[in-house]
Amino acid sequence: MDISNAKYFQGINIDKDSGAVSADGVNQGVVATIDGVTMHVPLDPSNTHYAEIQKQIAAGELTIADAD
Amino acid sequence: MGITRDMADMRGKGGGAKNLIINGSMVVSQRATSSTGITTAGYYTVDRQQTEINNAGTWTMTQSDDVPDGEGFAKSFKYDCTTADTSLGTSHYFIHRYSIEGQDLQELMYGTSFAKPVTISFFVKSNKTGTYVCELQQLATDGSYPRSGKAFTINSADTWEKKIITINGNTAKLIPDSNARGMDIMIWMAAGTDFTSGTFNAGNSWTTTANERAGALTVNIADNTANEILFTGLQMEIGTSASSFQHEDFGTTLEKCKRYCYVAPQHLGYTTGTNSATLAPSGTIQFSPNMRAAPTCTGTYTPQSGSAGTFAVASVNYSYVHVYNSSSNWNVVAIVVSDFKADAEI
Numbered sequence: 056m057d058i059s060n061a062k063y064f065q066g067i068n069i070d071k072d073s074g075a076v077s078a079d080g081v082n083q084g085v086v087a088t089i090d091g092v093t094m095h096v097p098l099d100p101s102n103t104h105y106a107e108i109q110k111q112i113a114a115g116e117l118t119i120a121d122a123d
Numbered sequence: 124m125g126i127t128r129d130m131a132d133m134r135g136k137g138g139g140a141k142n143l144i145i146n147g148s149m150v151v152s153q154r155a156t157s158s159t160g161i162t163t164a165g166y167y168t169v170d171r172q173q174t175e176i177n178n179a180g181t182w183t184m185t186q187s188d189d190v191p192d193g194e195g196f197a198k199s200f201k202y203d204c205t206t207a208d209t210s211l212g213t214s215h216y217f218i219h220r221y222s223i224e225g226q227d228l229q230e231l232m233y234g235t236s237f238a239k240p241v242t243i244s245f246f247v248k249s250n251k252t253g254t255y256v257c258e259l260q261q262l263a264t265d266g267s268y269p270r271s272g273k274a275f276t277i278n279s280a281d282t283w284e285k286k287i288i289t290i291n292g293n294t295a296k297l298i299p300d301s302n303a304r305g306m307d308i309m310i311w312m313a314a315g316t317d318f319t320s321g322t323f324n325a326g327n328s329w330t331t332t333a334n335e336r337a338g339a340l341t342v343n344i345a346d347n348t349a350n351e352i353l354f355t356g357l358q359m360e361i362g363t364s365a366s367s368f369q370h371e372d373f374g375t376t377l378e379k380c381k382r383y384c385y386v387a388p389q390h391l392g393y394t395t396g397t398n399s400a401t402l403a404p405s406g407t408i409q410f411s412p413n414m415r416a417a418p419t420c421t422g423t424y425t426p427q428s429g430s431a432g433t434f435a436v437a438s439v440n441y442s443y444v445h446v447y448n449s450s451s452n453w454n455v456v457a458i459v460v461s462d463f464k465a466d467a468e469i
Contacts, residue, residue, distance in 0.1 A: 056163070056164075057163075064435065064436060064437075065437075066437050066438050066445075067405070067437040067445075067447060069405060069447075076405070076447060076449075083436070083437065083438045083439070084436060084438075084439060086435075086436075089419075090163060090165070092421055093421065094419050094420070094421050095419065095420040095421070095435070095436035095439065096419045097416075097417035097418070097419070097439045097440070098417075099416050099417035099440075101302055101303060101415070101416035101417070101467075102416050102417055102418070102419060102467065103419075103468060103469060104419045104466075105419075
């Protein structure tokens with residue numbers, strides 16, 4: 056599995072009056088390019104993509120950037 | 124014979140849910156009906172049917188209408204070689220794989236003296252005659268991968284044949300009682316010497332020795348672009364005999380498949396109610412049924428007008444996903460989520 060451009064994504068707060076969006080500061084998953092496709096991967100060990108991300112991190116082949 | 128015994132005997136004879144395989148008739152294909160240029164492992168077309176490839180040619184995979192006569196099938200899974208590999212490396216392979224959750228296999232009672240045999244049956248057709256291998260791979264609770272396989276032969280080119288394989292239960296290793304992978308059916312179609320150099324154990328015992336896995340394999344299905352192979356009617360049932368394939372209605376099979384893959388070509392729209400570059404359309408997509416695990420999500424936005432923005436996920440679990448527009452340079456009243464896919468396969 057070819058994984059690149061991995062970065063955490065966070066939950067959002069939506070202002071009830073204006074509708075403006077802001078990050079809530081809590082990592083919810085990893086957005087990454089996997090086999091050429093942008094995918095949003097949850098932080099769930101049962102998810103096969105997340106399991107592969109953890110495997111590649113342990114092997115020193117991948118790092119995850121902080122959320123924007 | 125009492126009622127309890129009668130009911131038990133019904134299993135495998137049309138009296139209950141005998142087939143441990145979902146979509147064995149290959150009728151559901153949510154992702155696509157055809158996919159080309161495949162060189163890596165994954166789920167591409169027919170639901171629940173996975174391909175394991177490691178440097179063994181390039182393939183087109185199709186949900187095909189070519190089916191055996193007189194068996195009631197409408198679809199099959201077809202592999203068509205488009206770039207050949209006539210000289211496989213030692214660690215290279217090409218395998219058709221079907222994976223089952225551990226919690227759905229507890230009735231096999233593996234890891235106990237009561238461990239039950241299973242019988243796998245399927246229809247296969249190929250121009251490439253010779254001996255192939257059908258293997259069960261267990262993912263045991265201790266982290267090991269015990270395997271047991273049997274050879275089968277495609278005798279006549281371009282002819283549908285039914286194959287039946289029985290494999291004894293593993294009395295030594297437990298299957299995890301969870302939503303994790305508990306067992307794979309692996310149909311070997313090409314393999315390097317890392318998997319063929321050992322003595323094939325002929326399916327009556329379980330081993331973790333890698334070089335015995337495909338020891339009986341005599342073919343390399345990837346060796347010619349004229350090669351193709353088709354499967355349908357994949358069934359695994361408890362016991363030592365195969366019964367006729369258990370057909371079921373499309374809707375039932377689709378619902379079972381949605382536990383692992385949910386595809387919505389065009390989902391509901393989200394609107395801000397005003398043309399603005401600061402208000403983000405957002406909303407939730409509910410999974411029904413709940414998925415096996417929190418899925419990996421992909422999608423795109425189709426705007427009502429203006430720029431599309433960027434599809435983003437705020438949170439996701441096995442029950443729903445909350446999506447929104449994370450772009451800073453869009454300007455639309457409403458958007459529609461297109462090509463949405465949630466993947467919780469194993």
